[in-house]
Amino acid sequence: MSTFTVQGSFQARDGQQNFETEIEAPNEDVAVERTYAEFGSKHALKRTQIEISEVQA
Numbered sequence: 746m747s748t749f750t751v752q753g754s755f756q757a758r759d760g761q762q763n764f765e766t767e768i769e770a771p772n773e774d775v776a777v778e779r780t781y782a783e784f785g786s787k788h789a790l791k792r793t794q795i796e797i798s799e800v801q802a
Contacts, residue, residue, distance in 0.1 A: 749776035
């Protein structure tokens with residue numbers, strides 16, 4: 746498993762909030778899906794409210 750750094754922003758109560766998180770995943774697509782799942786559950790967001798701008802290995 747590789748560690749990916751995922752950067753983006755999400756819709757918070759006071760506007761757009763930037764984020765950068767590290768996700769362990771076998772490939773880039775799984776890292777993106779896990780990011781959606783993590784932010785969706787922690788912040789009660791839908792996928793349309795999360796914008797991923799960059800994924801780095």
